[in-house]
Amino acid sequence: MNKRLDPNESISKILKMANALVKKPDENAVADRTGEPLKVAVLGTHSIQHFVNVLRLFLDREGIYADIYEGEYDGINMDVLDDTSELYRFKPDVCILMMRYSDVKLEKKEDVDAEMDYLKNLWSHLDKITGVTVLQTNFALPVVRSYNGLEAAYEESFGSLLRLLNMRLTSEHPTNVHIVDMEFLSSYYGKREWFDEGSYFLTKQGFNMKYLGPVAYETARIIKAVHGKTNKCLVLDLDNTIWGGVVGDDGALGIELDPHNPIGEAYRYFQQYVLSLKKRGVILAVNSKNDEDVAKEPFLKNADMILKLDDIACFCANWNDKASNMHYIAKSLNIGIDTLVFFDDNPAEREIIRKFCPSVTVIDVPVEPEKYVRALDEAAPFEWAAITKEDMARSDSYIENAKREAMQASFVDYNEYLKALEMRGKCGIVGAAEIERFAQLTNKSNQFNLRTQRYSEGEISVMLGDADTRCIYVSLSDKFTQYGVISCIILRRGNAENGFGPDDCFIDNWCMSCRVLKRGVENFAFETVIAEARQMGCKRIVGEYIRTKKNSMVEGFYARLGFEPMDNSDRVLYSYNLQKEDKKEKSWIQRVD
Amino acid sequence: MDTKSRLEEVFREVFDDEEIEITNEMTADDIEEWDSLTHVQLIVAVEEEFGCKFSTVEVMKLKNVGEFINLIDRKTGNA
Numbered sequence: 001m002n003k004r005l006d007p008n009e010s011i012s013k014i015l016k017m018a019n020a021l022v023k024k025p026d027e028n029a030v031a032d033r034t035g036e037p038l039k040v041a042v043l044g045t046h047s048i049q050h051f052v053n054v055l056r057l058f059l060d061r062e063g064i065y066a067d068i069y070e071g072e073y074d075g076i077n078m079d080v081l082d083d084t085s086e087l088y089r090f091k092p093d094v095c096i097l098m099m100r101y102s103d104v105k106l107e108k109k110e111d112v113d114a115e116m117d118y119l120k121n122l123w124s125h126l127d128k129i130t131g132v133t134v135l136q137t138n139f140a141l142p143v144v145r146s147y148n149g150l151e152a153a154y155e156e157s158f159g160s161l162l163r164l165l166n167m168r169l170t171s172e173h174p175t176n177v178h179i180v181d182m183e184f185l186s187s188y189y190g191k192r193e194w195f196d197e198g199s200y201f202l203t204k205q206g207f208n209m210k211y212l213g214p215v216a217y218e219t220a221r222i223i224k225a226v227h228g229k230t231n232k233c234l235v236l237d238l239d240n241t242i243w244g245g246v247v248g249d250d251g252a253l254g255i256e257l258d259p260h261n262p263i264g265e266a267y268r269y270f271q272q273y274v275l276s277l278k279k280r281g282v283i284l285a286v287n288s289k290n291d292e293d294v295a296k297e298p299f300l301k302n303a304d305m306i307l308k309l310d311d312i313a314c315f316c317a318n319w320n321d322k323a324s325n326m327h328y329i330a331k332s333l334n335i336g337i338d339t340l341v342f343f344d345d346n347p348a349e350r351e352i353i354r355k356f357c358p359s360v361t362v363i364d365v366p367v368e369p370e371k372y373v374r375a376l377d378e379a380a381p382f383e384w385a386a387i388t389k390e391d392m393a394r395s396d397s398y399i400e401n402a403k404r405e406a407m408q409a410s411f412v413d414y415n416e417y418l419k420a421l422e423m424r425g426k427c428g429i430v431g432a433a434e435i436e437r438f439a440q441l442t443n444k445s446n447q448f449n450l451r452t453q454r455y456s457e458g459e460i461s462v463m464l465g466d467a468d469t470r471c472i473y474v475s476l477s478d479k480f481t482q483y484g485v486i487s488c489i490i491l492r493r494g495n496a497e498n499g500f501g502p503d504d505c506f507i508d509n510w511c512m513s514c515r516v517l518k519r520g521v522e523n524f525a526f527e528t529v530i531a532e533a534r535q536m537g538c539k540r541i542v543g544e545y546i547r548t549k550k551n552s553m554v555e556g557f558y559a560r561l562g563f564e565p566m567d568n569s570d571r572v573l574y575s576y577n578l579q580k581e582d583k584k585e586k587s588w589i590q591r592v593d
Numbered sequence: 594m595d596t597k598s599r600l601e602e603v604f605r606e607v608f609d610d611e612e613i614e615i616t617n618e619m620t621a622d623d624i625e626e627w628d629s630l631t632h633v634q635l636i637v638a639v640e641e642e643f644g645c646k647f648s649t650v651e652v653m654k655l656k657n658v659g660e661f662i663n664l665i666d667r668k669t670g671n672a
Contacts, residue, residue, distance in 0.1 A: 010641055011637055011641070012606065012607070012634070012637055012638035012641050012642075015634050015637070015638075016606060016607070016609070019609065020609070023609070049630050050630070050633065050634070198647075198648060198649040198652075199633075201649055202649050202652060202653070203629070203632075203633050205633070209633070209637050210637070
């Protein structure tokens, strides 16, 4: 079966496929349906029946097996405000609230306040569902304007008030609420077609049915970003990808990058877009068939280059095959190869990567350079659940890593080097400032992760209120970089679920960003773990290692920390006696409050 | 292909039944799967197939398949 499903495919075809998936899931599903389904509730002020079917299809094609609860027509209040409703019995992981402009009465600014109060009330009601993620649509501005050309000139026009409401959704939504940008989608496809008054009056379709595909696709991708894997690094070719021509033939100054030439402008536009990705946290790497010195020359000598050498975290220019280089890039950045996105103008190279690195996302690059930006943007390979301040600083920290390594080379003794880094660390209980990043790291980290337990932000906020649970974060900075939160630990008092007693402190999750390996962060954090476990009144700490494909680096972690292996045939367990005196490890991290 | 045969194809696609044969007198009562949900799907599929758009009144007034064929012919200039 063809896995790729174009959201712009004709709606009758999409509906037919959606119905086939409902009727004969075994024959038509692409996602693995053996595990627990993701529970998704769809509630709307308009008809959602067709949307539900189409969403199920797009989720399936994103690899998500979903069990969908379909709310009653216009049943948002009934379901959300009544704690005994079907919705709360269903206990969704994701709850989608679909609304349209005709639901809101906006005549003055105070009405926007009232609408925000209403929506916030809905969200806080939904918070009672442990770990729920809410997807709230914003409002597509209508195609009619009673103020005509003055609509945008007056704050009290309906259009202006709706814009204000959308802006307030952007600034005031809590972190477990994601905004589905219907205003963008309607503009992208064109509002004249987007709104179909007839089908709204006739069967209460919130928007033209031919856009069910795009809306379901957008929604499914957000759900995947919250509950699945996300990409981290954009790997770029050089010749005819970020500049026109071949640097080896044309020279560093002869390549096409002149802002006064349409072709040069197209490549600069692409570089500008790539730079904006880097600024939001995407790591950049180069994978090019060139001599390294020649490939770097434009970055150093051509003033028209927008991307600088410092923007590239891993520069891989050689005559090896590009598939091997992809592995090298993933390894040197300490990220999974399945988090790489490949952008290369050469179809043959793309084919090689597809074949030999099937987990890499390969962008279909159009022939014309002026279309590069749209191709990359529309493929949206970097759909993330959130962009944290750690993300925005991240791509630079990879580059600073390279400088740090250069410094390391000048020290004979590793301890001397650690000392010279002037590290400062903070370790404490998660609060409002850390929760978003805590959830992100808990869901993203694969290698340094002892049990690989994934928790949504909603689930974590429930844990924060639980007396028998401690969520501990570690943040770190050194003379080069502010890393922010780089390690997450969850402690739980022993109970029937984890299989231990009330005197035991069980380490439910311990993960760390690989950017700070071998800095003593683990020992630094362990001091806090010990203190918290004692404060909980526990007599021993129990740690567990659950093997995954990616976490072999922490197999012996607890033994290194001074834990004793426990006898257990089913699980890999270690214990640490809290009634003995601790061995103090030398740490180069200065503890700050 | 005439309108009726093309419409029949659309019916077969939407109701996922290769054996449907439409008649002028046929109504929603004659096809088990023809409910308000599939009706919306049917209208969208017909609009796509024939490249036309029906108004609210036109859709509401439809009594049977025969009228549907006439409507399509009128909209596409076949009548």
